[in-house]
Amino acid sequence: MLNIVLFGAPGAGKGTQAAILAGEHDLVHLSTGDILRKEIASGTELGKQAQGFIDKGEFVPDRVVIDIIRSQIEQHPDAKGFIFDGFPRTTAQAETLDRLMTEKGMQIASMVALDVETGELVKRLLKRGASSGRADDRSLDVIRNRIDVYHRKTEPIIGYYHTQKKYHPIDGTGDIADISDRLRRHVKGL
Ligand code: UDP
Numbered sequence: 001m002l003n004i005v006l007f008g009a010p011g012a013g014k015g016t017q018a019a020i021l022a023g024e025h026d027l028v029h030l031s032t033g034d035i036l037r038k039e040i041a042s043g044t045e046l047g048k049q050a051q052g053f054i055d056k057g058e059f060v061p062d063r064v065v066i067d068i069i070r071s072q073i074e075q076h077p078d079a080k081g082f083i084f085d086g087f088p089r090t091t092a093q094a095e096t097l098d099r100l101m102t103e104k105g106m107q108i109a110s111m112v113a114l115d116v117e118t119g120e121l122v123k124r125l126l127k128r129g130a131s132s133g134r135a136d137d138r139s140l141d142v143i144r145n146r147i148d149v150y151h152r153k154t155e156p157i158i159g160y161y162h163t164q165k166k167y168h169p170i171d172g173t174g175d176i177a178d179i180s181d182r183l184r185r186h187v188k189g190l
């Protein structure tokens with residue numbers, strides 16, 4: 001099995017690269033953000049709970065995202081592996097994911113971080129907001145808060161995976177195809 005955490009700030013390109021990598025290796029692409037947006041679009045109770053957090057650029061409570069991850073893993077018993085995109089977002093979530101992996105006889109092979117500087121992130125998110133209509137990409141205040149929350153709560157996860165010798169930063173700038181090449185080269189070596 002090949003289980004990868006694709007890590008990076010909002011706008012780093014996790015969704016784009018996760019989809020490419022999942023296609024190439026026949027892995028299940030698990031984006032908690034995409035799942036939450038679908039729940040919101042369908043007007044489910046879970047979606048209603050999540051929306052307030054997402055609109056402010058805050059995190060949906062751990063229990064909610066962890067339940068999503070657990071149920072997705074259980075829905076794909078024959079998966080060749082998973083790419084986690086946008087999860088974990090806190091060290092506590094990373095610890096819970098490890099426990100869940102152990103429980104299922106699985107493990108994370110690598111945490112690949114897409115490095116992109118803040119100015120470029122803001123530019124990409126505003127561009128995405130203009131085309132996709134994602135509300136949290138259209139407000140500069142919400143974008144700034146998401147990046148701030150990323151630095152405070154998500155970036156410390158790097159230390160967690162670094163200790164496990166699983167942290168692999170790659171340059172997340174340039175052409176999408178070039179970034180995929182860097183990612184592919186790393187994954188081939190796992
Ligand atoms: N979100 C969350 N936990 C998750 C995934 C997403 O709280 O595990 C929320 C959070 O409010 C985040 C939003 O959903 O700002 C969008 O997340 P996504 O990963 O899709 O966006 P990105 O950070 O890649 O721009």
Ligand code: MG
Nearest residue numbers: 014015033086
């Ligand atoms: Mg995303």
